[in-house]
Amino acid sequence: MPVVLEHLGKRFGDGAPVLDDVNANIAKGEFVALLGASGCGKSTLLNIIAGLEAPTSGALEVPSDGAAFMFQDAALFPWLTARENIELALKLRGVGKSERRAKAQDLLELVHLGTAGDKRPHELSGGMRQRVSLARSLAQDRQLLLMDEPFAALDAITRDLLHDELERIWKETGRTIVFVTHNVREAVRLGQRVLLLSSRPGRVVQEWAVTEEHRTDAGLAGQLTGVITARLREEIRRHAK
Amino acid sequence: MPSNPTPLAEAPSESAETRHIHAALTRTSTGKEDLRELESGLDSLQSDAERRHRIEWSRILLPIAALAVLILAWQFYVSLGVKRRDLVPGPLDVSTQMGVLWNEGKLQEAVWTSLQRGLVGFLISVAIATPVGLLLAQVAPLRRAFGPLISGLQVLPSVAWVPAAIIWFGLTDATVYFVVFMGAIPSIINGLISGVDQIPPQYRRVGTVLGASRLQMALQVILPAALPGYLGGLKQGWAFSWRSLMAAEIIAVGGTIGFGLGSLLDQGRILSDMTVVMSAILLILAVGILIELLVFGPIEKRLLRRRGLLAGSTR
Numbered sequence: 001m002p003v004v005l006e007h008l009g010k011r012f013g014d015g016a017p018v019l020d021d022v023n024a025n026i027a028k029g030e031f032v033a034l035l036g037a038s039g040c041g042k043s044t045l046l047n048i049i050a051g052l053e054a055p056t057s058g059a060l061e062v063p064s065d066g067a068a069f070m071f072q073d074a075a076l077f078p079w080l081t082a083r084e085n086i087e088l089a090l091k092l093r094g095v096g097k098s099e100r101r102a103k104a105q106d107l108l109e110l111v112h113l114g115t116a117g118d119k120r121p122h123e124l125s126g127g128m129r130q131r132v133s134l135a136r137s138l139a140q141d142r143q144l145l146l147m148d149e150p151f152a153a154l155d156a157i158t159r160d161l162l163h164d165e166l167e168r169i170w171k172e173t174g175r176t177i178v179f180v181t182h183n184v185r186e187a188v189r190l191g192q193r194v195l196l197l198s199s200r201p202g203r204v205v206q207e208w209a210v211t212e213e214h215r216t217d218a219g220l221a222g223q224l225t226g227v228i229t230a231r232l233r234e235e236i237r238r239h240a241k
Numbered sequence: 242m243p244s245n246p247t248p249l250a251e252a253p254s255e256s257a258e259t260r261h262i263h264a265a266l267t268r269t270s271t272g273k274e275d276l277r278e279l280e281s282g283l284d285s286l287q288s289d290a291e292r293r294h295r296i297e298w299s300r301i302l303l304p305i306a307a308l309a310v311l312i313l314a315w316q317f318y319v320s321l322g323v324k325r326r327d328l329v330p331g332p333l334d335v336s337t338q339m340g341v342l343w344n345e346g347k348l349q350e351a352v353w354t355s356l357q358r359g360l361v362g363f364l365i366s367v368a369i370a371t372p373v374g375l376l377l378a379q380v381a382p383l384r385r386a387f388g389p390l391i392s393g394l395q396v397l398p399s400v401a402w403v404p405a406a407i408i409w410f411g412l413t414d415a416t417v418y419f420v421v422f423m424g425a426i427p428s429i430i431n432g433l434i435s436g437v438d439q440i441p442p443q444y445r446r447v448g449t450v451l452g453a454s455r456l457q458m459a460l461q462v463i464l465p466a467a468l469p470g471y472l473g474g475l476k477q478g479w480a481f482s483w484r485s486l487m488a489a490e491i492i493a494v495g496g497t498i499g500f501g502l503g504s505l506l507d508q509g510r511i512l513s514d515m516t517v518v519m520s521a522i523l524l525i526l527a528v529g530i531l532i533e534l535l536v537f538g539p540i541e542k543r544l545l546r547r548r549g550l551l552a553g554s555t556r
Contacts, residue, residue, distance in 0.1 A: 050450065052449065068450075071446075075446075077444065077466070079466070079547065080465075092448075092451045093452060112280050113284075116284070121549070125283075125284060125288055127284070128284055128288070140451065140452075158283060158287075161276070164276050165280070168276065
């Protein structure tokens with residue numbers, strides 16, 4: 001198991017807990033969608049798994065080499081070209097100079113941007129930037145890839161395509177992916193498993209398996225989306241005054 | 242749960258069209274080639290067509306035209322004869338005087354002496370201020386301790402240091418350089434610090450996630466990210482060195498201090514020769530404009546264009 005979360009809790013200062021008793025097991029090579037409304041501590045949970053923040057209670061087991069991270073905005077460095085952004089990730093990992101160039105080109109090809117390597121971030125569209133960002137997180141070469149709403153800011157057409165793209169890359173590279181989103185359709189589209197986090201405090205309240213049949217049958221997928229949405233709304237309604 | 246699979250899914254000899262409809266319905270593309278094609282279509286729709294860079298004549302002609310208008314207005318005012326000619330000389334008188342100064346070799350000497358001192362003083366200031374600025378920006382206790390002092394030093398006119406410098410170093414080049422340093426170093430440090438302050442916090446997080454060490458973070462992330470602010474600080478630092486230099490040269494004359502533009506200006510004052518005074522002022526101004534046009538302007542423009550910050554600006 002690359003990721004095991006046991007009774008994980010997090011609070012900032014004396015405030016109410018953000019996460020409380022979070023339990024989850026994520027297997028190697030699995031694609032897990034972490035779903036929740038605003039304020040459920042999704043991003044905090046990802047930061048804890050990534051080692052950027054420490055939990056205040058509970059235990060967690062993560063791969064010893066850490067995790068690759070992809071942010072909501074591409075967060076590419078504007079002073080570097082697409083290729084140089086990827087090369088920087090390789091460089092900070094300690095990859096030698098000649099190898100960096102070849103590897104970066106391979107990664108650009110993988111995200112279908114083989115000819116756009118010399119463009120700067122501002123010359124790329126939002127979808128292309130997010131693909132460079134994906135290539136950069138793959139350059140980190142970690143088994144575990146954490147994604148924090150990476151497609152939330154994209155237009156619907158681009159997002160649909162990037163879903164296909166991400167699924168293809170996941171299958172080709174065999175990464176373990178934890179994908180945070182507040183979009184139920186996106187969670188069902190991508191995840192093999194959907195975990196629903198409650199809000200304030202965040203806790204895994206229910207999970208659903210997404211089978212191969214859901215992928216080939218639009219009706220079935222719609223059905224599941226409806227069920228999950230209803231459960232999500234129930235969670236939100238709990239906070240009505 | 243209505244779970245009967247759609248007939249489209251299993252149809253063995255489906256047409257390309259039905260395959261595409263099915264792919265769109267289940268949100269899976271029909272295959273790698275299809276995905277690549279779709280993506281490259283979208284990419285070309287969403288990226289701007291490339292723009293070519295041409296020589297922009299208005300950039301060269303407009304300033305020249307503006308200059309010509311100003312000189313004509315000046316000449317017109319002088320020919321009205323409102324003031325005595327020796328108090329307000331016309332453009333022709335000044336250019337004649339410059340010709341005389343050129344023939345005497347004084348003009349070249351003054352420009353060269355001042356420019357050389359200004360540049361050397363500025364470069365040494367950069368070499369001192371950059372590491373100090375990075376250190377102050379990155380280490381919170383240091384910044385809390387020295388930040389207010391540095392800001393204060395930037396506000397303090399560096400001319401105020403001239404008397405002290407003369408007492409300490411006498412009429413030597415050391416006096417001039419000291420005043421230049423006191424003018425330039427605080428503003429470069431402040432520029433760098435404010436450049437670092439304006440870095441989006443996301444960049445540091447990315448650096449951390451990518452596994453950058455403290456030194457790598459400073460050199461590979463912080464410094465390049467702060468470059469626009471740093472460059473602003475450098476520009477201001479140059480302006481402060483040039484101004485401080487002129488002030489020092491006007492006040493401290495003689496000794497082993499060479500003959501600079503400030504000295505020329507002071508000489509004009511002593512001789513009550515307005516054409517020399519005007520020549521010196523125009524030369525000081527011209528050096529300032531040339532450094533901006535030939536050094537800082539192109540660097541800044543290139544920097545901003547590469548980061549996509551030039552769109553919509555009037556530069």
